[in-house]
Amino acid sequence: MGQPLPATVIDNALNYAVALAKQGTRGANPLVGAVILDADASTVATGYHRGAGTPHAEVEALNALATKFPDNDRPNPAELTMVVTLEPCNHVGRTGPCSQAIIDAGIGTVIYAVIDPDPAAAGGADTLRAAGVTVHHHSTHAGANALNERWSAAKRNHRPFVSVKIAQSLDGKIAAADGSSQWITGDRSRDHAHHVRSIVDAIVVGTGTVLADDPALSARLRTRGNYTLGGEQNTHVLADQQPLRVIMGERPIETTAKIFTEPGGETLQLNTREPRTVLTALADRGVEHVLIEGGAHITSAFLAEGLADEIYLYQAPLLIGSGTDQAAHNSIRSLNNQSLQQAWDTQAYQIEDAQPLGPDILIRLVPKPPAT
Numbered sequence: 001m002g003q004p005l006p007a008t009v010i011d012n013a014l015n016y017a018v019a020l021a022k023q024g025t026r027g028a029n030p031l032v033g034a035v036i037l038d039a040d041a042s043t044v045a046t047g048y049h050r051g052a053g054t055p056h057a058e059v060e061a062l063n064a065l066a067t068k069f070p071d072n073d074r075p076n077p078a079e080l081t082m083v084v085t086l087e088p089c090n091h092v093g094r095t096g097p098c099s100q101a102i103i104d105a106g107i108g109t110v111i112y113a114v115i116d117p118d119p120a121a122a123g124g125a126d127t128l129r130a131a132g133v134t135v136h137h138h139s140t141h142a143g144a145n146a147l148n149e150r151w152s153a154a155k156r157n158h159r160p161f162v163s164v165k166i167a168q169s170l171d172g173k174i175a176a177a178d179g180s181s182q183w184i185t186g187d188r189s190r191d192h193a194h195h196v197r198s199i200v201d202a203i204v205v206g207t208g209t210v211l212a213d214d215p216a217l218s219a220r221l222r223t224r225g226n227y228t229l230g231g232e233q234n235t236h237v238l239a240d241q242q243p244l245r246v247i248m249g250e251r252p253i254e255t256t257a258k259i260f261t262e263p264g265g266e267t268l269q270l271n272t273r274e275p276r277t278v279l280t281a282l283a284d285r286g287v288e289h290v291l292i293e294g295g296a297h298i299t300s301a302f303l304a305e306g307l308a309d310e311i312y313l314y315q316a317p318l319l320i321g322s323g324t325d326q327a328a329h330n331s332i333r334s335l336n337n338q339s340l341q342q343a344w345d346t347q348a349y350q351i352e353d354a355q356p357l358g359p360d361i362l363i364r365l366v367p368k369p370p371a372t
């Protein structure tokens with residue numbers, strides 16, 4: 001084995017791996033990037049995890065390595081170092097385990113930045129060491145540590161990762177004074193939203209939305225593939241898997257509602273309006289990723305409790321205005337911030353990505369981490 005790589009080389013490789021990771025889709029799984037370096041510290045292969053249900057970053061990087069070099073001209077794997085933002089997993093989930101794939105490939109050294117917080121997947125570093133791989137935990141990379149803070153917190157707190165969808169007019173309305181709400185955003189936005197439905201485990205709405213809109217809450221993709229969920233084209237679709245349909249709230253819903261009669265996932269009514277109670281109940285059922293689809297009171301309740309891990313904001317180029325009730329049909333209600341300072345302290349977000357969708361624009365936001 002050669003000399004250990006200098007810390008600056010590892011930091012640079014992790015910078016690259018973090019940038020790659022950000023091209024993935026947030027959700028049930030963390031964002032993960034992997035870079036393979038040769039003995040001269042040159043990058044020979046890279047990979048990142050696109051999202052739950054797709055190969056892990058390490059496997060993508062190993063596949064890229066195998067593709068790049070013909071069998072008879074492959075670098076000695078014992079001299080290669082894999083630098084990865086997250087500890088390689090040790091379990092068979094939807095895929096995996098990465099620890100075994102790395103051992104099978106004969107990689108000599110693995111450097112990882114963050115310990116896997118998921119008890120089901122943890123332990124990869126020990127498995128690698130036991131198989132004779134040199135393993136270092138490089139814990140000081142700020143970018144890698146920040147990458148999945150929200151996902152890690154969700155895992156630690158036994159709750160699903162929470163995505164919130166808001167489709168609104170320029171003036172932040174989700175319906176007009178007469179109650180009409182279909183349609184504010186265009187076809188491309190609605191297709192995209194169906195794609196998001198296809199990658200989550202559950203969709204949550206309030207009884208008010210069911211009574212007002214009578215949604216089917218299924219994932220219906222008119223066009224498949226070519227959707228940008230992360231930074232680049234991400235074509236994975238968990239197509240045949242329909243999300244669980246969850247109604248929260250106590251108002252009775254007729255059995256003739258589309259949520260019960262239209263094809264889709266199982267429908268569950270939880271007689272509570274408390275976001276944490278709903279999330280715990282869903283985690284107990286194995287739900288790892290939920291999409292909150294409104295209405296305004298439900299969305300606001302999740303936002304108010306700091307439970308939105310990411311927001312999909314579909315913004316239409318339309319001014320709706322209001323009737324006599326200025327606050328009617330606002331996309332967000334009842335956050336009760338009394339000052340701008342309080343809003344900045346509790347409800348500040350940062351843009352991860354923005355893309356035009358026909359006449360609309362989709363903005364993906366994540367909570368701004370508290371200043372350190």
Ligand code: AOF
Nearest residue numbers: 032049056057088089093094095118121
């Ligand atoms: C890795 N590399 O790129 C990712 C990891 O259901 P699975 O098979 O996709 O496993 C999901 C779990 O694996 C997830 O909760 C997290 O602990 C880990 N994610 N691990 O080695 C990756 N995405």
Ligand code: ZN
Nearest residue numbers: 056089096098
């Ligand atoms: Zn893995």
